[in-house]
Amino acid sequence: MRTGDYKQSYGELVALIDSPPVWLWSAVLLLALIAAPYLLNSYALSFLMIILITVTGALGLNILTGYTGLISLGHVGFLVTGAYAYAVLVSKYHMPPLVGFLGAGVVPALASLIVGAPSLRLKGLYLAITTLAFSFIINTVILEMRWLTNGARGIQVQRPEILGISFDSDAAFTYLCLAFAALTLFATLNIRRSRVGRAFVAIRDNDTAARVMGINLHAYKLFAFVTSAFITGIAGALYGIYLSFVSVEGFPFLLSIEALAILIVGGLGSALGAVLGTILIVLLPEATRLVFSLFSAQMDATFATGAQELKSMLYGLVIILFLRFQPRGLVGAWHDIKRTWVHWPLRY
Amino acid sequence: MIRHLAAASLLLTTACLAIGPASAADPGITDTEILIGDVEPLTGPPALLGVAASIGHKIAIAEANAAGGINGRKIKYVLEDDGYVTARTIQGVKKVIDVDKVFAMIGISGSGQSIAVMPVLEKSGIPTVIDVAPVKFLWEPPRKNVFVVGQSYEEGIVHLVNFLADKNPGKKWGLITQDDDYGITVRDGFDTVVKAKKLNVVYSGNYKKGQQDFSSDMLQLKDSGAEVFLAGGIIGENIAMMKELEKLSIKPVTGIFWPGRIEPVLKLMGPAGDGIYAVDYVEPFAGAAGRAFLDKAKPLVSEAEFKGINRYTMTGYAAAKVLIAAIERCGKQPTWACTIAELEKTKNVETGVMAPISFGPGVRFSNQKLQIMQADTATLSFKPVN
Numbered sequence: 001m002r003t004g005d006y007k008q009s010y011g012e013l014v015a016l017i018d019s020p021p022v023w024l025w026s027a028v029l030l031l032a033l034i035a036a037p038y039l040l041n042s043y044a045l046s047f048l049m050i051i052l053i054t055v056t057g058a059l060g061l062n063i064l065t066g067y068t069g070l071i072s073l074g075h076v077g078f079l080v081t082g083a084y085a086y087a088v089l090v091s092k093y094h095m096p097p098l099v100g101f102l103g104a105g106v107v108p109a110l111a112s113l114i115v116g117a118p119s120l121r122l123k124g125l126y127l128a129i130t131t132l133a134f135s136f137i138i139n140t141v142i143l144e145m146r147w148l149t150n151g152a153r154g155i156q157v158q159r160p161e162i163l164g165i166s167f168d169s170d171a172a173f174t175y176l177c178l179a180f181a182a183l184t185l186f187a188t189l190n191i192r193r194s195r196v197g198r199a200f201v202a203i204r205d206n207d208t209a210a211r212v213m214g215i216n217l218h219a220y221k222l223f224a225f226v227t228s229a230f231i232t233g234i235a236g237a238l239y240g241i242y243l244s245f246v247s248v249e250g251f252p253f254l255l256s257i258e259a260l261a262i263l264i265v266g267g268l269g270s271a272l273g274a275v276l277g278t279i280l281i282v283l284l285p286e287a288t289r290l291v292f293s294l295f296s297a298q299m300d301a302t303f304a305t306g307a308q309e310l311k312s313m314l315y316g317l318v319i320i321l322f323l324r325f326q327p328r329g330l331v332g333a334w335h336d337i338k339r340t341w342v343h344w345p346l347r348y
Numbered sequence: 349m350i351r352h353l354a355a356a357s358l359l360l361t362t363a364c365l366a367i368g369p370a371s372a373a374d375p376g377i378t379d380t381e382i383l384i385g386d387v388e389p390l391t392g393p394p395a396l397l398g399v400a401a402s403i404g405h406k407i408a409i410a411e412a413n414a415a416g417g418i419n420g421r422k423i424k425y426v427l428e429d430d431g432y433v434t435a436r437t438i439q440g441v442k443k444v445i446d447v448d449k450v451f452a453m454i455g456i457s458g459s460g461q462s463i464a465v466m467p468v469l470e471k472s473g474i475p476t477v478i479d480v481a482p483v484k485f486l487w488e489p490p491r492k493n494v495f496v497v498g499q500s501y502e503e504g505i506v507h508l509v510n511f512l513a514d515k516n517p518g519k520k521w522g523l524i525t526q527d528d529d530y531g532i533t534v535r536d537g538f539d540t541v542v543k544a545k546k547l548n549v550v551y552s553g554n555y556k557k558g559q560q561d562f563s564s565d566m567l568q569l570k571d572s573g574a575e576v577f578l579a580g581g582i583i584g585e586n587i588a589m590m591k592e593l594e595k596l597s598i599k600p601v602t603g604i605f606w607p608g609r610i611e612p613v614l615k616l617m618g619p620a621g622d623g624i625y626a627v628d629y630v631e632p633f634a635g636a637a638g639r640a641f642l643d644k645a646k647p648l649v650s651e652a653e654f655k656g657i658n659r660y661t662m663t664g665y666a667a668a669k670v671l672i673a674a675i676e677r678c679g680k681q682p683t684w685a686c687t688i689a690e691l692e693k694t695k696n697v698e699t700g701v702m703a704p705i706s707f708g709p710g711v712r713f714s715n716q717k718l719q720i721m722q723a724d725t726a727t728l729s730f731k732p733v734n
């Protein structure tokens with residue numbers, strides 16, 4: 001009888017995919033995602049697009065908060081910077097969309113240096129407040145730089161055409177979001193198992209011990225900021241394209257809180273956790289609505305006409321329940337289920 | 349194995365991209381029902397607008413249903429809350445079109461939200477009448493299936509400032525606007541008249557959206573000696589400004605814009621709001637047309653809904669009337685194409701709550717006639733003055 005899943009070498013320990021069943025399920029998931037745009041209606045597809053865009057952004061925040069332990073309340077600032085960078089480059093200056101995406105990553109990355117550098121000596125709440133202030137500053141800068149950003153009027157964004165492929169339809173745009181989400185997932189998983197990722201985790205767990213081991217705290221913290229902002233900026237560009245209209249109003253501060261909620265519910269420091277957390281947070285109101293609509297049409301109508309208030313209540317409730325009963329998040333629950341499955345009927 | 353999987357995935361992706369999505373034709377109609385969809389902010393502060401507009405839609409629908417529906421089919425109304433969140437507006441519109449499968453759309457949230465959702469509406473081809481936030485982008489350039497009932501913010505502000513300028517020649521002017529799209533529009537309209545009439549502007553302020561405290565701004569307005577004041581807030585901001593002016597014991601001639609021209613605002617302003625001017629394109633409730641509308645609405649909605657009626661109820665009612673009339677003119681087998689064609693043929697349709705509504709070939713904006721009203725706090729109402 002199998003009594004556990006043992007790793008016998010360092011290579012096995014850091015392997016991205018360590019068993020044939022995981023390969024198989026990954027392939028099934030990928031094929032399902034590829035087929036989904038042609039099986040789902042436009043409404044369901046909009047959830048898939050939001051999930052893929054949010055996964056990209058959440059994975060970006062996960063590098064900073066999950067891996068490195070630096071709490072950011074201002075990630076919506078990087079999101080909106082990325083969206084504006086893309087909109088300005090592509091819609092205003094008619095650059096190719098690929099250049100727009102590059103700009104959507106690079107501009108927030110540069111902005112992160114501005115907020116990251118003075119924040120290097122800050123931790124916990126102090127850093128959270130600094131990043132929060134950044135998100136407000138960036139909104140004001142965007143509103144004031146009318147010559148570039150159109151101020152409060154915002155900028156229209158068209159769906160892109162890249163290398164002759166039009167992403168105008170929802171299905172095609174979903175593939176673009178899927179490509180970015182998959183690339184980001186692959187990149188962050190590789191960062192986590194690399195020397196850089198281990199340094200991030202060392203800083204998160206005990207920065208004094210990390211410094212004693214020779215890790216350059218300033219350099220690695222800045223790198224975490226830059227990488228995180230780059231990825232979040234790309235997610236911002238995708239979100240701007242999804243909205244078809246980039247304005248500061250489309251990127252409310254609540255998105256920063258939602259991103260943190262995703263990481264907490266999913267499981268801090270885990271890429272899989274960020275994915276699971278995103279799926280849960282995005283689909284929670286809709287799933288609840290579907291469940292309640294089974295009971296009566298009146299309940300369905302209540303969810304339809306009071307959706308946003310109920311959504312806020314559900315977020316709060318879920319976060320409280322997770323922090324109390326499953327602080328390791330969904331990924332912790334998943335590990336528990338796997339362990340029980342492998343060891344059953346034994347309890348260790 | 350990985351290479352095979354990658355190749356299969358690539359093949360599937362290419363095939364899917366090549367095929368393109370399937371299309372469905374003219375849903376939302378059964379032998380007994382016609383579905384009309386709407387997405388509004390029903391929660392949060394903008395709910396004051398969204399809920400009122402949806403009540404207007406309900407009144408028009410209830411009225412039509414009481415008269416036998418549209419050529420024998422009852423109208424069913426599907427309403428979705430977006431909480432004034434743009435992403436949610438897009439999802440809401442997709443839900444009512446794709447899941448609920450409505451025949452036509454009405455309402456559609458705020459200005460930024462309706463702008464963002466325009467590609468979805470245009471691509472779907474569904475007949476749509478927008479009534480909550482009339483902004484130029486929605487009708488310039490004209491879109492085949494999207495019609496807008498109302499008047500532009502620019503025209504509204506020009507009308508109000510012209511009226512106040514003619515009534516108060518040679519006076520000093522003050523203006524404060526919000527730092528968003530709405531504020532820019534108000535300022536643009538104001539600047540047009542300033543240039544044309546060479547107004548003496550002694551105070552020009554800009555406040556951050558969500559600002560609650562206007563003590564410093566109003567003190568500056570007082571120090572500037574402004575005698576005519578254009579309060580460019582929406583709802584709560586205008587109340588705070590008027591209360592602050594009351595504290596400072598000054599009462600300049602004040603003008604406000606239609607988003608804040610609702611009776612609860614007057615109640616909250618108290619005596620400070622007495623005599624302020626407002627511009628609007630819907631009838632005041634204090635007038636004969638307004639009272640007639642309230643009499644009509646009372647038996648058609650619940651008591652709670654009746655209390656939620658404000659000017660947006662009238663815009664919602666008018667838009668729904670125009671849409672229903674267009675579907676009705678299509679006869680027993682209405683289609684999207686016919687409804688759009690009939691909407692285009694809309695000429696001088698009387699709704700009783702605003703001037704007659706017309707559209708035309710390439711004209712998707714009803715361009716409603718404006719009027720100026722003055723607040724009377726004793727009766728908590730606005731009365732027409734021109």
